Amino acid sequence: MSHADQLLPHGHVLRYSFRERLIHWVAAFSYIYLLLTGLAFWSPWLFWIAIALGGAPVSRMLHPWFGLIFAFGVFQMYVMWSSQMGVTDTDKAWFNSIQYYITNQDEKMPPAGRYNAGQKLLFWGFVTCGILLLLSGVVLWFPERIPWSFRYLRYIAVLTHASAALLTIGLFLIHIYMGAFAERGAFGSVIRGDVSLAFAKRYHPGWYKEIVGESAQPPRK
């Protein structure tokens, strides 16, 4: 157990350490820049975004560098969290009853641990797409350096980059929706780091048992 998961006064528990929060926002802000400039290059109807962000040539120049920052963030997340993201039987049961999760009948859900199966899907989705985006992105960064005999790399890269980016947009939208709208308290947890014990019990009963059980001292009020 990391230095996260400490019980705090007033019935709260530290869910995300400073390092976890910092890395999350490094990845988040770089992703948002990549999303905006990427959408500008995706559709002529959104090309104005690149102009608003300092001009399309500037966006083209900075997009790969922000991509490296994002890749760094995803790599750090992998280092921090991959050991907690293993798929368990509970996760399979969770997906089988996902209709209850969608319709806010959380009491019918199998008890999730520190991360529920949806969060694990988000994590592995971003790790996989992050690798694909990085590899195809390097090709797209210097297309003129790819020799003609290796042109298939370019052909694969344009399709891979767009497809993987679209997948992350789907994950991203659900992530924002869950974190900022559906689960009240989740957004604050990645800013301040803490959640209430009620939050822990409601959304992560397995984790809640773990921290309350492991704690030597009872939670203070």
Place this chain on the structure above:
Amino acid sequence: MSQATLRVQKISGHAGTVPGEDTQREYAVCKLIDTTTCIGCKACEVACMEWNDLPFGETTFDNTYQTMPETRWNYWNLILFNEHQAEDGSLMWLMRKNQCMHCADPGCLAACPADGAIVQYTNGIVDFQQANCIGCGYCITGCPFDIPKMNPKTNRVFKCTLCSDRVSEGLEPACIKSCPTGCLHFGSKEDMLDQAEHRAKQLREHSNYPHAGVYDPQGVGGTGVVYVLHDATQPELYGGLPSNPSIPWTVKLWKGPLKWLGNVAMVGGLIGLFVHYLRFGPKAREEEDMQPHEGKEP
């Protein structure tokens, strides 16, 4: 530079219709290159550099009659040389003037995300507008002929303009003007195809080239540069001229179905999440989760 006769019919990365689209029609222009009468003198290479004010760069001598391995961002016109041994053991020196083919269905323009960086005029010329170029290099990926080349210092892509500035003034491209053997011709696509077919027929019937033919690949909608080849069944012999070029299928998929699917999914996803919130709302009230357990510890 007068653009009086250069009206645009296609614009890269452009939202909505092309202004003035279909208000005027023009003859498509065409360059005819008869490889059977090219002597490889490089006059067209020099004329191209002169007219387009391109600096003279270093050449590469590789024991052939070719100036350098491939075109460069500032060397748009290159005669490719191939010493070909026919089945009967006889040698042929194949010379092909290589430059932008000015496709009717240009892969560069299809791939380009920058508004107005690549245009196709109503006379069929495909022209790069470097002022609008963002340096992404997607045109390099879209082109089936390996023509767009990037200036590494400015990150802008260049290629043959078919001397659009000369053509707009009623002049032929500089390369055509310089050709001493008459292997280069310029005119309407219709006339050039007619002349090319005539020449190919002549080669088949009056010379020993039974496979002579015209290269005007339909995979890219036909081209604004057509070749007469001694052997039209093997265009690859002429410096790797692709026998059936087309826009790469991944580029077509990316700019076609994937774009529509992606747009529908993104907009649909946003609407879906909003409606979900209207129907189901948050999983719990904020105050329930923010309040500490007032003496209700498990």
